[in-house]
Amino acid sequence: MDISNAGEELPGSERADFSLVDELRENYHRTSRRRRDYRTRSDRTQKMVDAFALQLDAMTDAYMEWDLTSIDTGPTYEPTEGAVIQNTQKVFVVDVFDANDRFVSFIEGDAFIASSFLRHGIMPVSALNPEVAITIRALELFRTARLRCPRLGAQAFARTLCDLHGVAPRPHLQTQLAVAFDVYTAIHEKVCVRVQQALGRDTPDWRLKNACPSCMYRLEGEPSLELPLLFTMDGNNSLKRFHRREREVINEDGSTVPGDSKERMDNRDVTSDYYLSPEAVDKWAKDGMEEAMKGFVPDSDWDEESDGCAERWQNMKEEVTARAWGLYEETGIFISLCRHGFVLLVCDMIKSGELAKYGFAVVFHLLKALGEIASGYDIGCKFGKMVRSHPKLGPLARESKYKSLIGAFHGLGHNRLCQASNLTKYIRGVGLEVLELCEAWFSKSNALASSTRYASRFHRKQAVVNYIKHADTFDAYAGLSSLLCSKYHRALDVQKTWPVLQESMASLDVADRSEFEAWLVEERECLKNLSREPPEETLKMEYYQKLVNLREHEANLILIMGMDMPMVMVDGSDGYEASVQQTRRVETLRRHAQELRDKSLATVHDLELRLGVTQTWVPGDAEWVAAAELVSERRYRRALDQVQKLVISRMFELTRVNMAGTAYKLRKHIAKSLQVRSKALKNALARYNTAAESMVPARPTLTWDQVADYAFLADFDLLRLGREDIREKKWAAPAARVAMDEHFKLLRAEEEITRLNVEIRRFVTYMRDEEGFLIHRKAVLEESGERALAHQVSRLRMLQGRFNAGHKKRLAKLSRDPGFSGSVVPGISVSKERHVATSPPSADSLNTAREGAEQHDPPEQLRHAGAGEEDDDETDDEGISGLADAFDQILDITRDDGQRTVDVLDTPHTL
Known part of the structure; x- marks a missing residue:
């Protein structure tokens, strides 16, 4: 309609009666009448x-077929000869660098539309009537x-795809x-499940029993280890x-739920x-254990005495571990890891902190599946007793x-008595393992937090499992x-310190x-005596303190x-009331x-009745003086405990400040907290020095520089000097303690x-057996x-297998080290499931498998370039390549006749 700027109809308009507007309004009301949608x-x-x-x-069948054919034809799909095309559909396909319309052909025999899409290498975004698809390579x-x-x-x-396509974010x-x-x-x-079934690896706990080649692929005739599995x-x-x-609901009483x-x-x-299921974990919850604990009596040789660590660690306190997080x-x-970083088991902590039930569930499952194990835990001292x-x-x-x-790093936060009993350095069979891999693993997995914090339960667990699989490989x-x-x-390197230890011993x-x-035994017994007060001394100190209070x-x-x-004044009511109040106040104080x-x-x-005291102690008596010394000793120890506690916090937070990956704001926050805590530490240090100087004889005082440099809590324990003066003990001297540490390091080395030597040979044998079995x-x-x-098995x-070339080169180089005492010759595994059957497939099929394997191997230049890119020593000694070739020949396990043989020392054996 011709309308003027003022909104009026211009002369000569063909629809002066506005009938067109009426028709549009009627059509709008007719098309806009819709039934109310009650769906959610x-x-x-x-x-x-x-x-x-x-x-x-x-869809899985179609994907596997496309994955096989894409080797020759590429990502595009071409129907095979004789295929009957029943219909085609136009679909919008999003790829990495472009997005366009394509035609999807439906072949006779396809059960579903979605599976037809998979044959073309595209994934539909809708299950029933897809109009958009995304390529598999994207x-x-x-x-x-x-x-x-x-x-x-x-x-x-x-949004990255939108940027690549040159369009606004959608x-x-x-x-x-x-x-x-x-x-x-x-x-x-689904493909993974099918492959595992085809390989016979779908039995319960198969993955757990084969998680780490070096830990679990045991060989015949190998030396026995005192602690077979460390995790x-x-x-x-x-x-x-x-x-x-x-939103939270507010009840009538004001509480919120x-x-x-x-x-x-x-x-x-x-x-x-x-994953361990929540049901498997909840079996070990505290609420369900009261009945089971009734009537249970532990063995007499168990040491269940407190070692003082329970008050130091947050995840050992009941009031902390039992707290549920409502948000x-x-x-x-x-999580649990073997000593080489492979994930064994993981479970979700649900609405709680780090409770004991999670550790119980993990240990029980590993004991049932693997047998003899040794676990490292930051509260292993208390957890082992539990x-x-x-x-x-x-x-x-x-x-x-x-x-x-207890791991080496967290062991520094435990007192010396706990260290002497549970630290890895003093445990036979542990070696130099520190059992602190979880922190390094968490430092990487923390990157998942930003993408899973607001995800659904399924998507969070999916992301965690996929990350674990990727991290393991x-x-x-x-x-x-x-x-x-x-x-x-x-x-x-540790073994090279033996001459230094000899000089120290001399x-x-x-x-x-x-x-x-x-x-070590003497130190442990001495610290046990220092850690507990005899009941008689405790009563004497209490009696002394009550006498002081009584006086x-x-x-x-x-x-x-x-x-x-006060005199009660009768002149004037104000003075009288004030005097009465003062009198009452004095009477109250007297009462x-x-x-x-x-x-x-x-x-x-x-x-006095409990101690059998016939005459009350008075100042100057021998009993009074002795009890006063005991009370002063206790005050001294408590002041030392406070300094020790603050130094522990300082030590861990300083480590956190310098940790790679700590954000700038978090570092500034920790640094500011350290300044406040340093003031508290200085005040505690002043109280300690006052208590130390009041002792007879005076105890060593500490300066700020000494405390700031303390890294080992054993230094604090040597300051205790309780009822027994240990300063004259040989093992208390600093030089003796250094020599003792070197001795135990040599034992562990x-x-x-x-x-x-056992783990390396296991790994070499695993590489040979696994590759040959899969081929x-x-x-x-x-x-x-x-x-x-078969293509998925490849x-x-x-x-x-992409990493085996680098593994062979590193191990071959290690075998040339003068200090190497092991062997890189493969052995025979105890488990026979990777051994090829005596009736092999035909030679043609083996040749075909070899050719297929070669097609999937990286190019020769990339393989040699990547094999040594992670070596710490960039120089390649002359002869390393020849030794690596010889190593490859040792690991070569296939022949044209299909027999798997290894020619070692002219004694071939058929597996």
């Missing part, structure tokens, strides 16, 4: 999950990049990407997850044997010779040979190294009784003083080399017509 969004996710679940098996790029950088989320990757692409990625991950899990465990609260709830859950319906769960559903993870006194876990732990230790396995070599070199007049063992109360009573009563004196006197009489199984599957599954072989 809470079940939208569940409906999508159910729709994809029906097609998941068919999803694989996102999966790989996210595993390398866990902070990368779906939103960041979706919020809906993030949702589509998340849906496609979930289905892609589910397909990967460490710890909890971490970084991977918390918020529980989505409605959490609102109802807003979590969407989603029954998916991550099928992983890494979170999962408050972190509790395990031994447990009615169900205790007998199993004793039967399996379970050992609980690309961190733990990839660096296994480097770790073994560095441990070996460290043990050899200067200390120590004839035999066994004297160091006796020193003070009597003096106060005499003072108050001597106070003049209170009398009551305090009477209570103190009654307490003194009771203690010998054990470390023995263990490493053999691929040939068998191809011979049976399962080419797609992918599994290259998952770890």
Whole structure:
């Protein structure tokens, strides 16, 4: 319509009666009448999950077929000859660098539309009527990049795609990407399950029993280890997850309760044997153990005495560990690692801190599956006692010779008595292992926190499991040979300190190294005596203190009784009332003083009866002086304890400030807290020096510089000097303590080399057996017509096999070290499941498997370049390449006839 600027119809308008506007209004009302939608969004996710679940098996088949054919044809799909195309559909496909419309062909025999999409290498974002799809190579790029950088989320990757395509960010692409990625991950899990079934590795706890090649791949005739398996465990609260709830509800009494859950319906769960279920963990909860503990009596040889550590560690206090965090559903993870960094088990900490039930569940499962184990835990001193006194876990732990230790780093925070009994340095069979891998593992896994804090329960667990799988292969396995070599070199360096120890022994007049063992026993017994006060001395100190209190109360009573009563004035009501109030006040003070004196006197009489005192002590008596010295000693120790406690906090926080990865704001916050804590430490130091100077004889005082440099808490324990003066003991001298530490390091270095010789040979044998077994199984599957599954087995072989060239080179170089006493010749494993059957597949199928393996091997230049890129020593000695070639020949396990043989010392044996 022609309308003027004033809103009027211009002359000559054809629709002067505005009938067009009326028609538009009527059409709008007719099309806008819709039935009210009573559906909710809470079940939208569940409906999508159910729709994809029906097609998941068919989609997995299609993905495996596409993955096989893409080797020759690339990512594009071409129907095979004779295929009947029933229909085609136009779909918008998002790739890494472009997005365009494509036509999807539906082949006769396809059960679902989604599986047809997978045959083209694209993933639909809808289960029933997809109009948008994302290429598999884009999803694989996102999966790989996210595993390398866990902070990368779906939103960041979706916006990256938009930037690459030159378009503005599109919020809906993030949702589509998340849906496609979930289905892609589910397909990967299905493929993994099929591969494990084809390899016969789907039995319960198979992964756990084969988690680490060096720890668990035992060989025939190898030396026995005193502690066969060393692992460490710890909890971490970084991977918390918020529980989505409605707003808090305020009750009539003013109290608040959490609102109802807003979590969407989603029954998916991550099928992983890494995780212990909450039900398996809750069996060990404190609430269910009261009945089991009734009537249980521990063995007489168990030492259940307190060692003073329970008050130092936060996760050992009941009031801390029992506190539930209302904001979170999962408050972190509790993880266990072998000494080489492979994950054994993990469980979620749900609405709680680091409770004992998590450690109980992990230890029980490992004892049942693996047998004899030794665990490192930052509170291993108390946890070991809890395990031994447990009615169900205790007998199993004793039967399996379970050992609980404290790691080297956290051991510095325990008192000297605890260190002498539980520190790894003093435990036979541990070697030089510090059992502190969890902290390093958490420093990397903390990157997951930003992408899982607000995720759903399923997506958080999915991210954690995928990260663990990636870390086991690309961190733990990839660096296994480097770790073994560095441990070996460290043990050899410790052994080189033997001449220094000999000189120290000569200067200390120590004839035999066994004297160091006796020193440790003597120190332990002496510290035990210092750590507990005899009951008689305790009563004497209490009696002395009550006598002092009684004398003070009597003096106060005499003072108050001597106070003049105010004169009551009758002239004027104001003066009279003031005098009455003053009189009442004085009478109240007298009554209170009398009551305090009477209570103190009654307490003194009771203690005299218990101590058998016939005459009350008075100042100057021998008993009075002796008790005064005991009380002064106690005051001195408590002042020392306060200084020690503050130094512990300072020591750990200083370590945290300099830790790589600590954010700038957090470092500034810790530094500011240290300034305040330093003032508290100076005040505590002043109180300690006052108490030390009041002792007879005077005890050593401390300066700020001395305390600031203290790193070992044993220095504090030597200051205690209680009822027995240990300053004259040989083991208390600083030089003697250094020599004693060197002695135990040498003992542990010998054990470390023995263990490493076993672990290196296990690893060499594993590489040979695993590669040969997977090549053999691929040939068998191809011979049976399962080419797609055989291709996935080949992918599994290259998952770890890509690192074997570097492993061989490092171990070959280590074998040339003059101090190396082990062997890199493969042995025969105790487990026969990786041994090839005596009836091998045909030679043609083996040749085909070899050719397929060569296709997946990296190029020769990349393989040699990558093999040594992680070596600490960049110089390559002449002859290393030849030795590595010889090592490859030793590990060569296939021949044209299909027999797996190893020619070592002209004594071939068929496996």
